[in-house]
Amino acid sequence: MRIYSNAYVHEESGDLLGYELAIKQHRDGTVEALLYVYEGSAVGGGIDLPGHISGKDLTIAGNWIEHLIEYPSKKEIVQTHAVKIDGTLGQASFFGKIKIADLDEGKIKLKRVNRIWTCKP
Numbered sequence: 535m536r537i538y539s540n541a542y543v544h545e546e547s548g549d550l551l552g553y554e555l556a557i558k559q560h561r562d563g564t565v566e567a568l569l570y571v572y573e574g575s576a577v578g579g580g581i582d583l584p585g586h587i588s589g590k591d592l593t594i595a596g597n598w599i600e601h602l603i604e605y606p607s608k609k610e611i612v613q614t615h616a617v618k619i620d621g622t623l624g625q626a627s628f629f630g631k632i633k634i635a636d637l638d639e640g641k642i643k644l645k646r647v648n649r650i651w652t653c654k655p
Contacts, residue, residue, distance in 0.1 A: 549574040565585040566582075568581065591621075599612060619631070630642070
């Protein structure tokens, strides 16, 4: 898989922030993608999403099913968020848009990295 990232550790808070996108491209133009959303920590796995690539134009769309625990009742809550990723995928970077439910980050750039943040030694 090729991995693209803008993840970083915030200097003052120590929080992990940003996105990572892991792409496995197939010969028929389909892609398997894992989107990692970091909002303070590296807890949780990637969001498994299907997509398509034509030339350098990448389109990914699917649902993120999030399992949360409500406190103090410890009741499980399941939330579904629509995910849409559109942009240009190159050997060294991804440039485009990531939209999760109503959250639209606008244009972002992810640079190619060797591994996913949580897999770093």
